[in-house]
Amino acid sequence: MINPNKYPFQAKFVSKFVVLLPLIAMANLTSINAAISKTLKPSASSQIFNAKGELVGTATFTQSTSGVKVTLQVQKLAQGEHMVHLHENGKCEAPDFKSAGNHFDPKRSLMDNSHDHRLHHMHNKHHHHTHYKHEDMKHGVDQHQPAGDLPNIMVQQDGTGTLTATLSELTLGTGHNSLLKKGGTAIVIHAGANGKSTIPNVDYKTRIACGVVKSQ
Ligand SMILES: [Cu+2]
Incomplete structure (x- = not known):
């Protein structure tokens, strides 16, 4: 010293x-x-729960130059193909998860707000792809896929499945097309896909699990 x-x-x-x-x-x-x-490298994640409150999946989101890369892993789900989408509200209230709102579709909400309030109203009530197509024809566009729609996930016999995809129109940054926008977003898994349900007597469009996207 x-x-x-x-x-x-x-x-x-x-x-x-x-x-x-x-x-x-x-x-x-x-x-x-x-x-x-x-x-x-902003990132986010989501814990996905079914209507009983059981953890059935985890999603991670990372920003890349081509968009938001999503990695989804699920468990305890019925075997078969399931639709998966990002929905417009960061709110998952069991058992029906209606609180998550429509498909996350920032372009569509801008169009509706500026052109036709009546159509926007209809979107709030319905949640099907056929409706989007129908509305698109009115707008003079043949097809429109909401920016937050992911490819379907294939669940194996053991109830697990994985999916990776990139959402090219979305970000984890600031602005209306961010998964971390004000009010948040949620990832929703449906009972089936292409008109086919994985659960007997349950409509394929039924929301069976939901997870809020949270910043990491
Ligand atoms: Cu959905």
């Missing part, structure tokens, strides 16, 4: 510096890490 009587100035200086240095370094690292996760 330095003798403070022999080197009074240096000892004071050194001890102050030694105490402050790690604090400064830690503060810098923390802010650098936050900056990296927020600006360079």
Whole structure:
């Protein structure tokens, strides 16, 4: 140790510096890490629950230059093909998960708000692909797929399944097309796909599981 009587100035200086240095370094690292996760590679995740409140899936979302990469893993689901979509509200209220709202479709909501309030109203009441097609014909567009629609997931006999896809029109950043927009979004799994249900006596469009997308 330095003798403070022999080197009074240096000892004071050194001890102050030694105490402050790690604090400064830690503060810098923390802010650098936050900056990296927020600006360079934002990510989000979702825990997906069924109507009974059981965890049936996990989704992770990462920002890439081509959009938002989604990785979905599910378990305890009925074997077969299931529709999966991002829905427009970050709210999952069992058992019907209607609280999640329509398909997340930022372009469509902009169109509806500017052109036709009556159509927007109809969208709030219905949740089918045929409706979107029908409305699109009125808008003079042949087909329109909501930006938050994922490919169907194939669930195996053991109840598990995985899916990876990129949502090219969406982001995890700011703005109306962000999965982390005000009010949030939710990932919803349906009972079936292509008019076929995986559960007897349950309509294929029925929402069987839901997870709120949360920033990481
Ligand atoms: Cu859906």
